Amino acid sequence: MDFPLASAVAPLLQVIDSIGSTNAEVARRERLAAQPHGTVLLTLDQTAGRGRLDRQWVAPPGTALAVSVVIAADLGTAALPWLPIIGGLAARDAVADALPASVVAVKWPNDVLVSGADGVERKIAGVLAEFITTTGAVVLGIGVNTTMRRADLPVPTATSIEVELGVDTTDAVTLADRIAADVIRGVLRRVAALADAGGDASGSGLLGEALGACATIGRRVRVSLPGDRILTGVASGLDASGAILVSTDDGATTAVHAGDVTHLRYE
Ligand code: BT5
Secondary structure, three states: OOOHHHHHHOOEEEEOOOEOOHHHHHHHHHHHOOOOOOEEEEEOOEOOEEOHHHOEEOOOOOOEEEEEEEEOOOOOHHHOOHHHHHHHHHHHHHHHHHOOOOEEEEEOOOEEEEEOOOOOEEEEEEEEEEEOOOOOOEEEEEEEEOOOOHHHOOOOOEOOHHHHHOOOOOOHHHHHHHHHHHHHHHHHHHHHHHHHOOOOOOOOOHHHHHHHHEOOOOOEEEEEEOOOEEEEEEEEEEOOOOOEEEEEOOOOEEEEOOOEEEEOOOO
16 A cells, blocks of 8 residues: 555654554554654555544545554643543544545534534544653544545434445545544644644744634533543633643532533533
């Protein structure tokens, strides 16, 4: 498989025909020896994809891009929560470019959603960031549903570029190459800007960009917090650490650093 566009933007790129999980493999290699910043592993056949919190990321062979990027930049620990957000922003741009007629947005922290003609938001991409304690690098994994057909969608809440375009003639490798190149370029560009700003998300422009691209801001949300706690309120912003600010009905504002957000439609 040829990925000329992705090869041109990744400092080091390996394309693999099939693998359990690109993140697990890049993390395994990183624990053996530190890899250069921008090392990329990608496949169109990931057989044991991982989501957050031990959930699964599922895609039939050849229908989705799985890409993992080694982030070994000098950002400082406080900036690390921004990496999954960077992954989401890069994936959002890549999908928006492939779907110019669609509304594509980020759901905090890092899901990419497409609004269908029926007004329902469906997930087209997800991000998993894994911190490797031995080297301090982060493996940033991004999955994008490219040529999945409607019958292939793993969950009813999913969609793909092909489903949204309404055509089934797309060349899978060409499309995946274009998406991969956009994702890798978008990740490395934002990480470089964050590093240049000394890890300051506001100074690097990242905070402002995330506020603009994140459909969660301004929405009424339900947040499942670790420990089965639920928070309901309006997402009012992001703080400098990348946490989402949720204003609850009692007037309090809580900064949520980790949780699963549901956009509420009718409350
Ligand atoms: C994610 O987790 O969204 C992170 C997905 C990261 C995948 C990439 S691919 C490259 C790298 N290598 C890996 O092994 N992983 C990364 P989370 O927010 O926990 O969402 C998982 C949930 O999304 C599942 O429980 C399903 O409900 C749903 N889901 C599973 N597969 C999906 C798909 N292909 N498209 C949309 N939704 C999916």
